[in-house]
Amino acid sequence: MLDEHAVLMFCLVAVSLIGFQSLISALVNGKANPNGLHLARRVQHAMSGLVLLPITYTSLLEDYWVACLLLLLFGASVVFALHVARLYDNRVQELLVKGYGSLAREDEIVNKKVPGAFYFMLGLALALLSTDEFPQGLKPLRLSLLYLSLGDPLAGIVGRLFDHSAIRVYGKKTLAGSLACMLTCFVCTLTQTSNVFFALWGGVIGAFAEAFPPLGVDDNLWIPVFSTLFLRFSASSFPFGTAWT
Numbered sequence: 001m002l003d004e005h006a007v008l009m010f011c012l013v014a015v016s017l018i019g020f021q022s023l024i025s026a027l028v029n030g031k032a033n034p035n036g037l038h039l040a041r042r043v044q045h046a047m048s049g050l051v052l053l054p055i056t057y058t059s060l061l062e063d064y065w066v067a068c069l070l071l072l073l074f075g076a077s078v079v080f081a082l083h084v085a086r087l088y089d090n091r092v093q094e095l096l097v098k099g100y101g102s103l104a105r106e107d108e109i110v111n112k113k114v115p116g117a118f119y120f121m122l123g124l125a126l127a128l129l130s131t132d133e134f135p136q137g138l139k140p141l142r143l144s145l146l147y148l149s150l151g152d153p154l155a156g157i158v159g160r161l162f163d164h165s166a167i168r169v170y171g172k173k174t175l176a177g178s179l180a181c182m183l184t185c186f187v188c189t190l191t192q193t194s195n196v197f198f199a200l201w202g203g204v205i206g207a208f209a210e211a212f213p214p215l216g217v218d219d220n221l222w223i224p225v226f227s228t229l230f231l232r233f234s235a236s237s238f239p240f241g242t243a244w245t
Contacts, residue, residue: 049149182207
């Protein structure tokens with residue numbers, strides 16, 4: 001059974017996520033998209049992950065691992081159910097676009113592709129599923145959340161700013177965006193280790209995950225899963241000192 005403190009924490013996180021998204025959507029009113037940067041969507045993307053970050057510093061994930069996993073899967077299921085509903089009922093589509101259209105990708109609206117929020121929660125659920133050895137094992141999960149929340153949107157912003165003159169790394173991914181992602185992930189990794197070499201390795205992992213998603217796999221799913229697994233397994237055999245120091 002969940003105690004009252006755990007229930008309160010879950011409720012606060014849920015309210016914060018909904019509140020952030022509603023506030024940003026209301027502020028931009030579906031119109032703010034300077035220079036194609038999609039700032040509202042990227043800010044919402046970052047805040048959604050950062051709101052979840054404090055939970056990784058509590059005992060909730062260890063004490064209520066299954067409950068946390070089920071909540072993420074439930075959230076993903078709700079998003080997917082709404083997606084299916086809008087495919088068959090234009091009223092649902094119109095309601096969602098009116099409320100959260102400014103936070104969606106263009107192809108999610110025009111082509112009715114599965115929303116990134118579904119992959120976001122599913123990716124975190126799979127990353128949590130691969131986590132063990134609490135609390136030390138939470139460091140890869142925590143970093144994958146930071147890579148997804150900060151590295152991914154910053155890569156998109158920098159990539160857009162240098163879009164016309166940038167060197168392409170893969171598809172629409174630019175070298176400038178990948179370097180921004182690597183630097184961001186490097187700094188994020190330094191919050192979990194004092195080993196600069198491992199922090200650099202973390203930057204490479206985050207940038208690689210952002211730049212080279214498998215064909216057809218959404219980066220919101222790929223980044224947390226790839227980063228968690230690679231950080232976890234590479235830390236045990238890292239050749240340049242202890243990974244988690």
